[in-house]
Amino acid sequence: MEFTCKTSKEIGGMGHSLKRREDDRFIQGKGNYVDDVKLPGMLYMDIVRSPYAYAKIKSINTEKALAIDGVITVITGKDLEEHNLHWMPTFLSDTQMVLPTDTVMYQAQEVACVIATSRYIAADAVEAVEVDYEPMKPVMDPHKALDPDAPVLRTDKEGKKDNHIYHWENGDREKTEEVFKNADVVVKEQIYLPRIHVASIETCGCVADYQTATKKMTVYMTTQAPHAVRTVVALVAGHVGLSEERIRIISPDLGGGFGGKVPIYPGYIVAITATFLIGKPVKWIEDRTENLQADSFARDYDMTCELAATKEGKIQAFRIKTLADMGYTDGSANPSKYPAGMFSICTGSYDYSTAFAEVDAVYTNKPPGGIAYRCSFRVTEAAHAIERMVDILAQKIGKDPAELRMENFIKKDQFPYKSALGWEYDSGDYHAGLEKAMNMIGYDELRKEQVEKRAKGEYMGIGICTFTEIVGAGPSKDFDILGLKMFDSAEIRVHPTGKAIARFGTKSQGQGHETTYAQIIAEELGIPAEHITIEEGDTDTAPYGLGTYASRSIATAGAAAAIAARKLRDKARKIAAYLLEVSEEDLEWEPGKFSVKGAPEKSKTIQELVFAAYTNYPPGMEGGFEAVHYYDPPNLTFPSGAYICVVDIDGKTGAIKVRRFVAIDDCGNIINPMIVQGQIHGGLTQGIAPAMYEELIYDDEGNILNGSFMDYLVPTAVESPKWETDHVVTPSPHHPLGAKGVAESPTVGAPPAIVNAIVDALSPLGVTHVEIPVTPYKVWKILKEKGVVD
Amino acid sequence: MKKEVTINVNGTSYTEEVEPRLLLVHFIRENLELTGTHIGCDTSHCGACTILLNGDSVKSCTIFTVQADGAEIATVEGMMQDGKYHPLQEAFKEYHGLQCGFCTPGMLMRAIDFLKHNPDPTEEEIRWGISSNLCRCTGYNNIVIAIEKAAEKMREVEVETVA
Numbered sequence: 001m002e003f004t005c006k007t008s009k010e011i012g013g014m015g016h017s018l019k020r021r022e023d024d025r026f027i028q029g030k031g032n033y034v035d036d037v038k039l040p041g042m043l044y045m046d047i048v049r050s051p052y053a054y055a056k057i058k059s060i061n062t063e064k065a066l067a068i069d070g071v072i073t074v075i076t077g078k079d080l081e082e083h084n085l086h087w088m089p090t091f092l093s094d095t096q097m098v099l100p101t102d103t104v105m106y107q108a109q110e111v112a113c114v115i116a117t118s119r120y121i122a123a124d125a126v127e128a129v130e131v132d133y134e135p136m137k138p139v140m141d142p143h144k145a146l147d148p149d150a151p152v153l154r155t156d157k158e159g160k161k162d163n164h165i166y167h168w169e170n171g172d173r174e175k176t177e178e179v180f181k182n183a184d185v186v187v188k189e190q191i192y193l194p195r196i197h198v199a200s201i202e203t204c205g206c207v208a209d210y211q212t213a214t215k216k217m218t219v220y221m222t223t224q225a226p227h228a229v230r231t232v233v234a235l236v237a238g239h240v241g242l243s244e245e246r247i248r249i250i251s252p253d254l255g256g257g258f259g260g261k262v263p264i265y266p267g268y269i270v271a272i273t274a275t276f277l278i279g280k281p282v283k284w285i286e287d288r289t290e291n292l293q294a295d296s297f298a299r300d301y302d303m304t305c306e307l308a309a310t311k312e313g314k315i316q317a318f319r320i321k322t323l324a325d326m327g328y329t330d331g332s333a334n335p336s337k338y339p340a341g342m343f344s345i346c347t348g349s350y351d352y353s354t355a356f357a358e359v360d361a362v363y364t365n366k367p368p369g370g371i372a373y374r375c376s377f378r379v380t381e382a383a384h385a386i387e388r389m390v391d392i393l394a395q396k397i398g399k400d401p402a403e404l405r406m407e408n409f410i411k412k413d414q415f416p417y418k419s420a421l422g423w424e425y426d427s428g429d430y431h432a433g434l435e436k437a438m439n440m441i442g443y444d445e446l447r448k449e450q451v452e453k454r455a456k457g458e459y460m461g462i463g464i465c466t467f468t469e470i471v472g473a474g475p476s477k478d479f480d481i482l483g484l485k486m487f488d489s490a491e492i493r494v495h496p497t498g499k500a501i502a503r504f505g506t507k508s509q510g511q512g513h514e515t516t517y518a519q520i521i522a523e524e525l526g527i528p529a530e531h532i533t534i535e536e537g538d539t540d541t542a543p544y545g546l547g548t549y550a551s552r553s554i555a556t557a558g559a560a561a562a563i564a565a566r567k568l569r570d571k572a573r574k575i576a577a578y579l580l581e582v583s584e585e586d587l588e589w590e591p592g593k594f595s596v597k598g599a600p601e602k603s604k605t606i607q608e609l610v611f612a613a614y615t616n617y618p619p620g621m622e623g624g625f626e627a628v629h630y631y632d633p634p635n636l637t638f639p640s641g642a643y644i645c646v647v648d649i650d651g652k653t654g655a656i657k658v659r660r661f662v663a664i665d666d667c668g669n670i671i672n673p674m675i676v677q678g679q680i681h682g683g684l685t686q687g688i689a690p691a692m693y694e695e696l697i698y699d700d701e702g703n704i705l706n707g708s709f710m711d712y713l714v715p716t717a718v719e720s721p722k723w724e725t726d727h728v729v730t731p732s733p734h735h736p737l738g739a740k741g742v743a744e745s746p747t748v749g750a751p752p753a754i755v756n757a758i759v760d761a762l763s764p765l766g767v768t769h770v771e772i773p774v775t776p777y778k779v780w781k782i783l784k785e786k787g788v789v790d
Numbered sequence: 791m792k793k794e795v796t797i798n799v800n801g802t803s804y805t806e807e808v809e810p811r812l813l814l815v816h817f818i819r820e821n822l823e824l825t826g827t828h829i830g831c832d833t834s835h836c837g838a839c840t841i842l843l844n845g846d847s848v849k850s851c852t853i854f855t856v857q858a859d860g861a862e863i864a865t866v867e868g869m870m871q872d873g874k875y876h877p878l879q880e881a882f883k884e885y886h887g888l889q890c891g892f893c894t895p896g897m898l899m900r901a902i903d904f905l906k907h908n909p910d911p912t913e914e915e916i917r918w919g920i921s922s923n924l925c926r927c928t929g930y931n932n933i934v935i936a937i938e939k940a941a942e943k944m945r946e947v948e949v950e951t952v953a
């Protein structure tokens with residue numbers, strides 16, 4: 001089913017590929033990113049970081065640094081301790097040092113901060129700070145972290161006797177055991193998703209500006225969740241006088257986010273403390289190296305996966321046991337009831353009723369994190385597990401993986417569908433999606449070609465992934481972060497001349513909210529999108545909301561915009577009835593005007609009605625034309641996709657060429673097709689990245705081995721294939737616009753499709769699984785092991 | 791010990807005293823307050839800082855300001871002429887070649903130089919041509935298309951630009 005536009009191109013409501021409003025400033029170099037903010041008298045902060053993964057700090061000598069001309073001060077953990085600002089909470093209610101007072105827990109940890117009159121002087125002073133460390137043997141292997149004789153890392157936590165953080169489980173353990181015992185076929189695989197880093201091209205930073213005269217703290221900050229940050233800062237620093245009304249967080253243009261700009265990093269807190277103590281603005285901008293080495297990582301899930309099925313390939317049960325390495329602290333930003341995020345979406349797109357999932361999380365001496373890398377809280381891990389296992393099952397019973405999927409899919413008429421682990425999938429048509437993908441790529445011909453290639457000893461593979469996502473967190477009864485319910489908001493003000501400004505609790509990082517939100521309001525009110533200004537990211541002006549991540553903006557704030565606009569349309573209807581002297585029921589709405597049923601010449605445009613709301617409204621009605629809505633979603637949304645990838649592998653070198661990649665997405669109704677397609681392209685490249693290139697690697701001593709863009713391989717245009725995309729549309733039945741959210745689906749769906757293709761290519765050699773990133777070297781080693789090359 | 795440099799940027803000549811170690815990208819961003827040129831790394835890999843130095847695209851984080859003494863520089867702020875977009879700017883907007891916009895100025899500057907040397911490139915050539923520049927948002931598809939389309943237009947009409 002394709003969406004048909006209800007509004008004209010001039011109005012530019014849903015379904016129109018409007019060009020983006022934000023582009024004009026960006027293509028002229030006139031964006032305003034954090035590092036572009038320059039305030040009078042601004043000082044610069046730079047950070048001394050630990051060379052060790054685990055060490056006692058014996059002393060910090062700042063004398064030489066302070067002697068440098070232009071150095072204002074050096075802030076250490078002890079200084080913060082004096083103000084009781086040396087610890088802070090993470091979003092998942094763990095705790096984290098701002099700066100250490102005695103022990104460093106991971107390499108590149110912040111140890112001291114230098115404030116100086118210029119960037120260069122601050123960097124000089126960092127070199128001049130002398131820290132005397134006593135290194136200790138770090139715990140780097142998450143499996144060993146649970147050994148009884150492993151040193152307990154979080155000695156700051158009273159009574160903590162091990163490195164275990166939490167155990168989370170979901171499903172029926174006994175019943176699952178039972179099904180596995182009686183199953184015809186059981187397949188099992190160990191699947192590890194390594195640590196990766198979002199590496200948005202803009203790193204993190206802030207400009208903190210405390211005005212001593214007004215006692216107002218303004219912080220320009222790279223954050224995806226400005227309102228939540230304001231609340232956390234008030235909670236952490238309320239006792240020194242920073243109460244919430246005196247804190248203003250401004251998230252200006254963001255150069256990408258992908259989850260990396262959700263957490264609150266120590267640098268922000270020290271910069272805020274520094275401006276508070278010094279009374280001058282302080283800028284802190286991290287380098288790429290610091291960003292990769294210290295800011296939140298993603299993934300690092302070691303999963304033992306099992307699938308039970310009949311001999312015909314009907315899936316009966318899924319079981320997964322996971323060890324999660326969180327590093328020094330649990331720095332996830334998950335909803336608090338869900339420490340393992342939405343991992344229980346791991347049963348996938350298939351119809352079976354038995355599953356059991358568990359996760360144990362541990363502390364190690366790696367940097368903290370556990371954030372998403374463009375995915376909704378561990379959905380990528382879940383999708384990778386099930387989509388690999390389905391292929392392994394297909395391989396084991398000798399069935400085509402497309403056929404096996406078709407036979408196991410939840411059927412269109414089974415929605416809303418209650419999954420084995422308790423989610424209620426809202427809508428989908430998985431058969432239609434896969435069929436469309438197969439037709440588009442020419443699946444049958446490709447399989448024929450593969451037979452011919454194999455006969456010639458060539459390695460060609462076709463990989464499928466048919467994932468279901470879970471996004472749009474979330475309903476307030478279950479979803480909160482630090483107790484803050486995960487609703488989101490929109491406030492619309494329409495000016496007397498019919499032009500509007502709308503503000504939101506979310507924050508775009510490139511998703512194009514300034515364009516799409518305007519389209520939503522245009523759709524509902526008939527005011528042309530080009531006459532609607534959108535603002536986000538300033539906590540002094542925008543309504544409260546939890547921000548943009550987990551594909552939640554359209555699912556929550558987008559819905560809020562629709563409902564706020566509908567409130568205004570109701571008001572417009574009342575005014576129209578008054579002006580046209582008919583009853584409300586006698587009026588008919590078409591985008592942009594109300595007219596009298598049966599007498600279409602008697603009508604009032606929305607612009608006329610808005611003007612009347614200021615000049616000539618019914619007695620007893622409130623004047624003005626403004627509305628606000630805080631949207632509490634009744635359920636999450638469940639976008640899905642069918643992706644097919646074709647690879648050719650060089651049997652001599654192991655080089656992998658992604659020949660084609662087709663992505664069919666179902667994100668429900670589409671607001672701006674051009675933007676949705678762009679989101680999918682970008683997400684797919686962030687899918688091939690971990691599948692083939694990216695991994696943060698540490699040695700046993702805790703040293704990072706690839707902590708810069710020299711060897712952390714972000715794909716260029718050469719590694720990134722030409723993506724082919726299309727859609728099926730099953731509107732979300734519970735979302736006011738039928739939309740679901742899209743930006744993360746491709747990052748979830750691409751890696752299994754690519755790995756499945758690579759394994760398919762190598763399957764004649766008996767290969768059933770390869771860990772990501774699948775590099776040419778890994779493939780070459782397999783070719784060597786199997787005697788293909790010598 | 792500071793050194794005097796004279797550098798022409800987007801048609802305006804600037805004379806300033808700078809530290810010999812001042813990176814050109816910081817001179818452009820902080821001394822001249824032309825913040826369209828961005829910084830995305832510390833190892834010369836991302837290309838966010840790409841500008842034109844005497845007509846050639848270079849990564850301005852990899853050059854000292856003093857090395858650019860006497861040079862002519864163009865940055866993204868110099869692309870528009872007579873209030874009109876350069877065909878590349880137009881095409882990036884038209885074909886959705888940007889999302890967060892952080893890589894965009896560097897991409898545009900790189901594309902100008904690339905098309906100067908290869909005015910009628912294949913898709914493959916464009917991909918290699920911009921492989922000096924990272925984009926984390928777009929997946930490159932639409933950047934490639936935008937450059938293709940701009941190239942078409944630029945072959946038809948002569949484009950005036952400081953670049």
Ligand code: FES
Pocket residue numbers: 828829830831832833834835836837838839840849850851852
């Ligand atoms: S800033 Fe990355 S290449 Fe110059």
Ligand code: FES
Pocket residue numbers: 201255256510887888889890891892893894924925926927928
């Ligand atoms: S548009 Fe965001 S990095 Fe390219």
